[in-house]
Amino acid sequence: MTVRITENLCIDLAREEWCCVACNHRLAKARENYKTGCLVAEVPMEEAHPPLLEGAAFSFMPNPDFCRLVEFYCPNCGTVLENEYLPPGHPLTHDIDLDIDALKARHAADTAP
Amino acid sequence: MNAFNTIKYSRDPEIVQHLRPEPPSDWEARTMEGLDPLEYEIFTHKMHMIALEGKETTMKLGASTGMRWGDVAFGIYTAQGDLAVCATGIYHHAVLSQLPVKYLIKHLAGDPTVGLREGDAFFYNDPYYGGVHNADMGLCVPVFADGKLVCFIGAAVHTGECGGSEPGGMVNSARSRYDEGLMCPPIKIGENFELKEDLLGLLATATRDPRTMVLDIKARLAASRIAERRVHEFMDEMGADFYVGGLRRILKQTGEAARAKIATLNDGVYRQPRFIDTTGPEAALLKINLTIEKRGDRIKLILHGSSPMLPDRPMNTYFQGLIGMAMVYACGWLFPELPANNGLLEAVEWEFPEGSFVNPQGDVPVSYAPATQVAFAQGMFMAGAKMTYATDPSRAVGAWYTGFAVTVFAGYNQWGEPIADITPEINATGSGGRPGADGVDVAGAFFATMSDCGDVETTEAERPFLYTFRNFFNNSYGHGKYRGGSGVGLGLKVHGVPMVALGSMGFGSHFPATLGVFGGRAAPPAFVQTVRGSNLDALMAQGGSDLPRRLEDLYTPGGTPEEGTRDFLSVAHPPALYEGGDTVYAPVSGGAGYGDPLQREPEAVARDVSSGRCSAQAARDIYAVAIDDRTGLADAEATAARREAVRKQRLARAKPYDAFVAEWSKLTPPAEVLKYYGPWDGAAAQEA
Numbered sequence: 001m002t003v004r005i006t007e008n009l010c011i012d013l014a015r016e017e018w019c020c021v022a023c024n025h026r027l028a029k030a031r032e033n034y035k036t037g038c039l040v041a042e043v044p045m046e047e048a049h050p051p052l053l054e055g056a057a058f059s060f061m062p063n064p065d066f067c068r069l070v071e072f073y074c075p076n077c078g079t080v081l082e083n084e085y086l087p088p089g090h091p092l093t094h095d096i097d098l099d100i101d102a103l104k105a106r107h108a109a110d111t112a113p
Numbered sequence: 114m115n116a117f118n119t120i121k122y123s124r125d126p127e128i129v130q131h132l133r134p135e136p137p138s139d140w141e142a143r144t145m146e147g148l149d150p151l152e153y154e155i156f157t158h159k160m161h162m163i164a165l166e167g168k169e170t171t172m173k174l175g176a177s178t179g180m181r182w183g184d185v186a187f188g189i190y191t192a193q194g195d196l197a198v199c200a201t202g203i204y205h206h207a208v209l210s211q212l213p214v215k216y217l218i219k220h221l222a223g224d225p226t227v228g229l230r231e232g233d234a235f236f237y238n239d240p241y242y243g244g245v246h247n248a249d250m251g252l253c254v255p256v257f258a259d260g261k262l263v264c265f266i267g268a269a270v271h272t273g274e275c276g277g278s279e280p281g282g283m284v285n286s287a288r289s290r291y292d293e294g295l296m297c298p299p300i301k302i303g304e305n306f307e308l309k310e311d312l313l314g315l316l317a318t319a320t321r322d323p324r325t326m327v328l329d330i331k332a333r334l335a336a337s338r339i340a341e342r343r344v345h346e347f348m349d350e351m352g353a354d355f356y357v358g359g360l361r362r363i364l365k366q367t368g369e370a371a372r373a374k375i376a377t378l379n380d381g382v383y384r385q386p387r388f389i390d391t392t393g394p395e396a397a398l399l400k401i402n403l404t405i406e407k408r409g410d411r412i413k414l415i416l417h418g419s420s421p422m423l424p425d426r427p428m429n430t431y432f433q434g435l436i437g438m439a440m441v442y443a444c445g446w447l448f449p450e451l452p453a454n455n456g457l458l459e460a461v462e463w464e465f466p467e468g469s470f471v472n473p474q475g476d477v478p479v480s481y482a483p484a485t486q487v488a489f490a491q492g493m494f495m496a497g498a499k500m501t502y503a504t505d506p507s508r509a510v511g512a513w514y515t516g517f518a519v520t521v522f523a524g525y526n527q528w529g530e531p532i533a534d535i536t537p538e539i540n541a542t543g544s545g546g547r548p549g550a551d552g553v554d555v556a557g558a559f560f561a562t563m564s565d566c567g568d569v570e571t572t573e574a575e576r577p578f579l580y581t582f583r584n585f586f587n588n589s590y591g592h593g594k595y596r597g598g599s600g601v602g603l604g605l606k607v608h609g610v611p612m613v614a615l616g617s618m619g620f621g622s623h624f625p626a627t628l629g630v631f632g633g634r635a636a637p638p639a640f641v642q643t644v645r646g647s648n649l650d651a652l653m654a655q656g657g658s659d660l661p662r663r664l665e666d667l668y669t670p671g672g673t674p675e676e677g678t679r680d681f682l683s684v685a686h687p688p689a690l691y692e693g694g695d696t697v698y699a700p701v702s703g704g705a706g707y708g709d710p711l712q713r714e715p716e717a718v719a720r721d722v723s724s725g726r727c728s729a730q731a732a733r734d735i736y737a738v739a740i741d742d743r744t745g746l747a748d749a750e751a752t753a754a755r756r757e758a759v760r761k762q763r764l765a766r767a768k769p770y771d772a773f774v775a776e777w778s779k780l781t782p783p784a785e786v787l788k789y790y791g792p793w794d795g796a797a798a799q800e801a
Contacts, residue, residue, distance in 0.1 A: 003503060004502070004503060004506075005379075005499075005502065005503050006498070006499055006502045006503075006509070006631055007502065007506075007509070007548065007594075007630075007631035007632075007707070007708050008631055008632060008708070008709070035770060036770045036771075037770070038767075038770060039763075039764055039767035039768065039769060039770075040767055040768055040769070040770055040773035040774075041763065041766045041767035041768065041773070042777070047734070048634065048735075049625075049634075049635070049637050049638075050730065050734070052665075052668040052669075053668060053681070056681045057640075057681045057682075058622055058638065058640035058681045058682075058683070060637040060638060060640075060668070061637070061638070062623065062624060062625055062635070062637075062638055063390075063396075063623035063624070063638075065623075065782055065783050065786050066388075066390050066396075066398060066623040066624040066782065066786060067388070067390075067623065067624040067625065068780075069635075070773075070777070071632070071763070071767075072632075073763050073764060073767050075764065077760065078759075078760030078761065078763045078764050079632070079709050079711070079712070079760070080632035080709040080710075080711070080763075081631075081632060082631060082632055083629065083632050083633075083634075085388075085624070085625060085628050085635055086386075086388075087388060087398055087624075087782045087786075088780035088781060088782055089777060089778055089779065089780030089781045089782070090386070091778070092774065092777075093384050093385065093386060094384060095383065095384050095385060095496070095499060096381065096383060096499050097381055097382040097383070097384070098379055098380070098381035099379070099380035099381050099408075102379070102380040102381075103379055103380070103381075106379070
């Protein structure tokens with residue numbers, strides 16, 4: 001049984017694996033951080049938030065001294081599964097840390113005859 | 114350096130722990146069970162109508178921007194001070210405004226020099242009890258039946274101006290709480306159904322806008338008296354026993370319903386660090402390290418690893434203010450079907466580190482606390498989306514704009530009257546992208562969902578400004594499969610007066626305030642443009658057709674014909690004097706993007722380009738949509754090919770997780786950016 005967790009992520013409960021919703025690629029063990037199964041890149045701010053002013057104190061582009069954009073891709077289909085805006089070098093966040101035993105118990109109860 | 118406050122006179126750390134409902138009194142316990150179900154339903158509806166009438170009355174009678182445009186919470190409290198019934202869209206007051214009432218019950222009601230009698234009225238604005246900042250002011254009255262206290266009725270409203278070393282209630286340069294103006298623990302401001310003129314005079318003198326201060330107090334009181342009359346009418350019909358039991362039963366039911374709702378969510382731990390890019394007077398990073406632990410029918414908010422207390426900067430927030438903001442998310446999005454009252458907190462636990470800027474002690478300033486609180490609230494949105502999607506995707510929404518970007522002003526208006534307040538556009542932000550739908554353009558304020566930004570003509574009638582424009586700020590939202598709603602841009606010209614003080618409160622000029630969910634992009638950073646010695650008056654007199662009519666007009670190639678001394682300022686800057694004819698341009702931005710922009714319907718992108726909501730550049734570079742120049746329609750085939758190429762480019766640039774972290778972890782922000790952050794290594798250890 002596969003259960004949806006976010007817009008882009010689901011969990012195969014039998015195999016206890018994170019999967020990509022778009023292509024069903026298996027990403028990581030469900031008890032681990034799904035991000036470890038992603039391909040990861042920093043997207044330059046000039047590309048993600050192009051500046052509208054040159055040489056001014058502000059430009060509608062985040063200040064790279066304060067903020068960088070990191071994207072987590074499905075290695076198979078290239079969908080952005082999640083992103084993080086972080087100070088440069090800040091540890092990536094283990095954002096979803098589910099109690100898999102409780103999740104399995106809930107869905108076992110849901111599917112019980 | 115401010116000393117820790119060790120004197121408990123007027124500040125009682127025990128009272129602020131009483132966020133949840135008190136155990137039922139004997140009277141409540143005896144009467145709350147066994148109420149006729151139909152009569153109870155009629156009762157709850159009547160009480161809500163009384164509260165709603167109180168809210169509307171307050172808005173119609175008040176004078177401040179906040180009061181007139183709905184920054185109002187009006188409610189009925191039990192005799193123990195818990196807020197059972199509340200009409201508001203500004204939900205933090207629904208779970209915080211019981212604290213000053215509980216303070217006066219504990220400290221004043223039994224004091225022979227104060228006491229508690231029919232006809233009394235109490236006023237308060239100490240943020241220690243309100244939980245937010247001095248600009249939020251409250252008033253309540255006790256209600257009696259046959260000499261016995263049955264409830265309190267009152268209103269909490271953002272009056273705005275409260276004195277202090279800067280106008281408008283949010284003091285950018287505050288170094289201690291004594292710079293932040295009026296700070297009033299609950300005091301008896303009225304007796305025998307009359308306000309005390311001596312105390313009104315004191316409060317009026319404490320602010321730059323005495324007329325607004327007094328009118329707002331009278332508005333709260335008038336609305337409370339009307340509600341008091343309605344409550345007496347109900348008790349005449351149904352009796353005080355029903356009334357007292359009914360109020361307590363509402364709280365009990367709310368707590369039970371909140372726990373039942375929480376129990377439907379998946380157990381687990383959800384983390385969302387939040388970053389703020391200002392301390393008020395300078396640009397620097399602060400961190401709120403939010404973890405939500407959900408087990409059974411409770412959620413626990415844990416903030417260990419957040420930045421340390423700021424001894425002389427105004428971004429500190431009392432912990433109770435964050436609890437209030439957590440419930441803004443809860444009341445608006447997690448369980449909007451439940452009553453907004455402090456019974457909801459039966460489902461919430463918290464663990465906030467002492468000595469951090471999210472749980473400070475002593476005399477530290479807090480007048481920018483709303484900024485820290487909304488940054489935290491956005492963490493609730495982001496972690497909440499990940500917590501709720503599995504069980505109810507409709508709750509998993511992108512955050513609304515949270516950077517404030519409030520324009521603050523003070524001086525004399527065109528009628529010679531003293532004024533000090535904020536402009537109302539904070540109530541016109543874009544909402545976040547949602548499952549299956551874009552955010553709403555210029556939706557409102559997420560923390561004040563029943564508020565409005567008013568008509569420009571109304572503001573112009575009493576404020577010394579001419580709006581040169583106020584309309585959608587295109588491209589001010591986060592891109593995504595479902596984009597955020599557009600924010601609003603405005604141009605203000607100082608008008609009809611020789612000078613006025615103008616400033617701005619907010620955050621997000623360096624680090625975006627509003628971040629996306631599920632791969633959606635952030636709303637871009639916001640900043641303020643000012644032009645001193647502007648020639649706009651002359652250009653308008655000439656009837657020029659190329660004057661800026663939208664905020665983005667200022668930043669397009671070719672720019673604007675307006676000339677003068679142009680500055681670009683952070684959204685957090687203290688008020689300064691501007692002369693008649695000078696101009697200020699401010700954004701109140703859009704909502705967060707939701708999902709991968711490459712999954713957005715190409716036709717939706719084409720429609721946005723056609724309407725101006727989305728630039729052609731973003732359509733091409735962010736959404737990878739090919740639009741036919743002749744028809745303006747999306748070319749499905751060319752778009753599919755372009756998007757496939759972009760996905761390949763993504764994967765070619767990316768690295769496996771461990772390889773990425775190995776390089777990424779060598780980076781660090783410059784030292785000056787981390788001046789107030791706390792230990793960088795410590796934060797890393799916390800994450801691990």
